[in-house]
Amino acid sequence: MKVLITGGAGFIGSTVASACVDAGIVPVVLDSLVTGRREFAEGRPFYEGDIADGALIDRIFEEHPDISAAIHCAALIVVPDSVARPLHYYRENVAKTVALVEHLQRKGCPRLLFSSSASIYAPGADFSVDEESRLDPLSPYARTKLVTELVFKDTAEATSLRVLSLRYFNPIGADPSLRTGLQTPEPTHALGKLIQARAQGIPFRITGVDWPTRDGSGIRDYIHVWDLARAHVAALLRFDEVVPLDGPRSYEVINLGTGEGTTVRELVAAFESVTGSPLPVEAAPPRPGDNAGAFSRTGKAERLLGWRPELSLEQGIADTLTWFDRRASVLGA
Template sequence: MAILVTGGAGYIGSHMVWTLLDAGEDVVVLDNLCTGHEWAIAGQAHFVRGDIDDPAIIERITNAHDIEAVIHFAGSVVVPESVADPIKYYRNNTCATLALVDHCLKAGINRLIFSSTAALYGAPEEAPVAEDTPLAPLSPYGTSKLMIEQMLRDIAATGALHYVALRYFNVAGADPHQRTGQSTDGATHLIKVACEAATGKRPGMSVFGTDYDTADGTALRDYIHVSDLVNAHYLALQHLRIKPESFTLNCGYGHGYSVYEVIDAVKRLSGNDFPIQLGQRRVGDSPRVIADNTAILEKLDWQPQYADLDLIVQHALDWEKHLAQRNMGAQEGVS
């Protein structure tokens, strides 16, 4: 049997594919390559290019492969963009996911691991936040994911679906073996942006908001290594194989770092300085979001291996160097 990974050409999805293959799983990747890269997909995986809400594509995949479960990453993920273009986010995230689930259930596929987000918590008064913390997203991105969680809950209540929704905190880093990493053009994630500035890909970077009620005035986030995150997905899949139930879990380490602390770590580990431009807060950004990870540690016996900011940053920096060499080789090949 095979696992269908939607968005498997993207940042987190490509790591998931490698983790599944390393475990001996058969993997099918569905991606429209809107933001992902075909070269990021492990060669052993079966790749299908297309949209997750296309019934013909899902039918073609299910006819060709015995799909056991879906790990769903595909969607739009940039908070400021969602504020400017909410229709795109409700279409690409909420509506497309509903269509995907509908097509999968009709094909007899009833296990789903869903890529949710800590953006559902908005600007929580408490820290850390547990899964039962009131949900109040500040952006259409967060709301689009909340709507999906609500749909999954209602569908699962009928007995038709068994799912695990994993609420990510701030994902960063790269595969320790440097097989894949964050390669999105124009990425907005802090560690990725800072690493690009440190390696000369950007002339500098901006810090959005220095007047938050935090120790140094910048926002606090719980950064999780991408390899620990995809391992949580695999543990969730193994759990569903044994026990058909549905639940939601936070994916974070339970401690946070400020924007300035992250930038300082990137500068220190890279040995390079770069200019910082101070800007206003962005709509949709929260001052402080830290995970209470008690539930995932107990439910899945999750044991993070990379819960260290320096290690996360170092792997991200190593990937930037790898990307630079790869791009240089591609340019030489063209010329």
């Protein structure tokens, strides 16, 4: 099997590509390198360019006519940045995806896995959600994910395209073989900020301490990126069972989470446990676009994909720390 992975030189896309390689699936990587790293595509067929570039898509399929599916991981993802530049996010995440899908249809690629986000949910009273929970995205970034899902759903109902939208919760960790990890030296998510605070000897800022959670800090479902990558392989292998060619549904949604909610304060405690040293914290206001968060009610992924997460929160923290210790030698920067 051969698959096209857009954004395949980014954090998640490159890890998915590594899991594909390990499973005997050939990943063909397309990435603009706006945030991705060329090093993450080494040893894999790689094309540098834009997902909306029809001539480039034509070239990829001419050189790899046996591509049978696409995994769409390319997107801008920084919530505060999306608040400041909403049109930029709608152009990059939605408009260019529409062009990509048109090109994929022209080339006869009928299977698409979409990297969606659990940030589109309106959490329940206990902050847990499943695939049927109400949707209420609170940032332009999250809304681009929902709008893109609607584009896929409408297109799948009207054409031969079949789509699996995989709604991620909060990926942490790195490829256990350390082939890839977070490409940016200063990530904006909580674990990245914890690592920066520890390295700089400054307090970690908990952005938002008055949420209606058990300790006032935001709650998240932290899933190891390798578990996410394994889920993509399972989705590829079971795609035609989950979304059959002549079945009643051409579009399906599956959550990828651990089923456990972890507050930011609990994340700090786990981080201290892994590092073996305390870390001072200080309260700060929520960032633009922040919300209390959510965690997944699991079941559908195991039922449809035969997949369940295997790696713990502490393992994700440890692998992230190991990656940052090795990052400069891997990336040279």
